[in-house]
Amino acid sequence: MELFYSDEICGNSLILGEEEARHCIRVLRHAAGDEISAIDGKGRLYRCRIVSVSGKNAQAQIMGVTENWGGHPYTLEMAVCPTKNIDRYEWFVEKACEIGVDCIVPVSGDHSERRTVRTDRLRKILMSAAKQSLKGRVPDVSEITEVKDYIQASGSRDCLKLIAYCFEDGSCPRISVMKALENMAPECTSVCILIGPEGDFSEEEALMAIRHGFIPIHLGPSRLRTETAALCAVNAVYSHFLM
Amino acid sequence: MELFYSDEICGNSLILGEEEARHCIRVLRHAAGDEISAIDGKGRLYRCRIVSVSGKNAQAQIMGVTENWGGHPYTLEMAVCPTKNIDRYEWFVEKACEIGVDCIVPVSGDHSERRTVRTDRLRKILMSAAKQSLKGRVPDVSEITEVKDYIQASGSRDCLKLIAYCFEDGSCPRISVMKALENMAPECTSVCILIGPEGDFSEEEALMAIRHGFIPIHLGPSRLRTETAALCAVNAVYSHFLM
Numbered sequence: 129m130e131l132f133y134s135d136e137i138c139g140n141s142l143i144l145g146e147e148e149a150r151h152c153i154r155v156l157r158h159a160a161g162d163e164i165s166a167i168d169g170k171g172r173l174y175r176c177r178i179v180s181v182s183g184k185n186a187q188a189q190i191m192g193v194t195e196n197w198g199g200h201p202y203t204l205e206m207a208v209c210p211t212k213n214i215d216r217y218e219w220f221v222e223k224a225c226e227i228g229v230d231c232i233v234p235v236s237g238d239h240s241e242r243r244t245v246r247t248d249r250l251r252k253i254l255m256s257a258a259k260q261s262l263k264g265r266v267p268d269v270s271e272i273t274e275v276k277d278y279i280q281a282s283g284s285r286d287c288l289k290l291i292a293y294c295f296e297d298g299s300c301p302r303i304s305v306m307k308a309l310e311n312m313a314p315e316c317t318s319v320c321i322l323i324g325p326e327g328d329f330s331e332e333e334a335l336m337a338i339r340h341g342f343i344p345i346h347l348g349p350s351r352l353r354t355e356t357a358a359l360c361a362v363n364a365v366y367s368h369f370l371m
Numbered sequence: 372m373e374l375f376y377s378d379e380i381c382g383n384s385l386i387l388g389e390e391e392a393r394h395c396i397r398v399l400r401h402a403a404g405d406e407i408s409a410i411d412g413k414g415r416l417y418r419c420r421i422v423s424v425s426g427k428n429a430q431a432q433i434m435g436v437t438e439n440w441g442g443h444p445y446t447l448e449m450a451v452c453p454t455k456n457i458d459r460y461e462w463f464v465e466k467a468c469e470i471g472v473d474c475i476v477p478v479s480g481d482h483s484e485r486r487t488v489r490t491d492r493l494r495k496i497l498m499s500a501a502k503q504s505l506k507g508r509v510p511d512v513s514e515i516t517e518v519k520d521y522i523q524a525s526g527s528r529d530c531l532k533l534i535a536y537c538f539e540d541g542s543c544p545r546i547s548v549m550k551a552l553e554n555m556a557p558e559c560t561s562v563c564i565l566i567g568p569e570g571d572f573s574e575e576e577a578l579m580a581i582r583h584g585f586i587p588i589h590l591g592p593s594r595l596r597t598e599t600a601a602l603c604a605v606n607a608v609y610s611h612f613l614m
Binding site for chain 1: 424442466469470471487494502503505506547549591592593594595596599602603607609610613
């Protein structure tokens with residue numbers, strides 16, 4: 129099933145912008161009268177028919193809408209420190225979208241070696257991953273922020289807040305991510321998870337997170353790379369709510 | 372922690388072959404008298420001291436051994452159809468090793484687009500992933516085999532056998548991988564999982580697997596790529612036994 133994206137939807141008319149129109153008309157050779165499917169990136173799937181084609185875009189008439197198409201019954205925000213090798217981070221972003229995530233927050237910690245990330249590239253990756261995995265909603269990406277600012281801002285949020293780190297801090301023993309999810313209040317379906325950089329979170333960051341209501345977790349005894357740890361956490365939430 | 376690999380261990384002497392010796396001596400500038408750590412790829416970690424260095428290799432004296440170092444309390448064989456884009460398969464192999472797998476079996480199914488895979492490359496990837504994730508055992512890789520031959524050969528094996536596919540076959544409804552693991556006999560710690568190609572298993576393959584004792588499973592509602600599905604399955608086994 130081939131999917132297009134449109135952010136120009138008005139009444140029962142949908143317009144494919146330049147890039148999507150080129151792919152639809154030039155590459156896939158669609159013409160007026162053809163039926164196509166498009167997502168709005170906000171969760172809706174539109175079944176529509178192409179009515180006219182200009183050089184720059186294509187207009188289609190909407191014939192049917194499906195709400196929350198390919199959605200999941202939880203809300204998951206992953207605040208993950210970008211990896212030194214950005215390919216690994218981009219790989220995580222693609223896989224997280226396939227499995228089911230709502231928001232990616234690149235965060236920069238005390239031990240981070242990378243403090244910049246091209247969110248435009250991440251958005252492109254998420255767009256194609258959402259199309260490929262048949263999801264109407266494209267996860268959000270926010271600009272990179274400091275771990276401590278993220279923790280501060282999250283303090284008052286009403287969701288299950290988890291932070292994964294590797295060192296053992298006597299004052300507050302870590303539990304497994306699965307256990308943390310089992311302990312979650314049944315009415316709670318919103319989770320955010322902090323994953324540190326190659327050099328792990330600093331003890332200061334971990335303690336600050338705990339003070340702000342984050343539950344310290346581990347992901348088992350294996351020594352996982354940042355992107356692998358992040359994906360295992362996404363998969364744990366997905367499994368908890370869906371299996 | 373930097374790790375070396377040796378397959379020449381005799382009594383209390385350990386020899387680093389040409390490639391490992393070059394990395395140890397030329398690149399990392401180790402010399403006689405230095406302490407190093409090496410794995411044998413079979414589960415053992417050796418703490419040793421370099422005693423002599425030749426142009427081609429390095430001899431070390433073993434000072435301590437740790438058995439089943441970085442091991443896991445289950446045995447997992449992943450029989451996964453190689454992806455059209457081999458990078459995705461190689462990525463899976465690396466991640467599976469990080470999390471914890473014992474054997475990778477590339478299999479070629481009725482709908483497979485790729486019927487060859489360079490096992491030498493996979494072995495290299497597994498070796499460096501094992502070192503990077505601090506595991507004494509390097510997972511095995513077997514040569515590519517036909518799905519039906521693999522099913523035939525597995526029929527008599529005494530382990531939990533699972534096959535993941537996407538179509539719904541009325542005769543034998545699929546359960547989630549988590550549920551299949553929960554239902555497993557408590558004394559059973561050995562699992563093998565069959566994951567199909569981009570075009571999924573054929574109905575014939577699925578039915579044959581079920582006749583040979585494979586339990587049909589799903590990995591939740593998301594539409595996962597082959598390599599993502601395979602990694603989610605590895606993570607499910609890891610979580611089941613370790614969290």
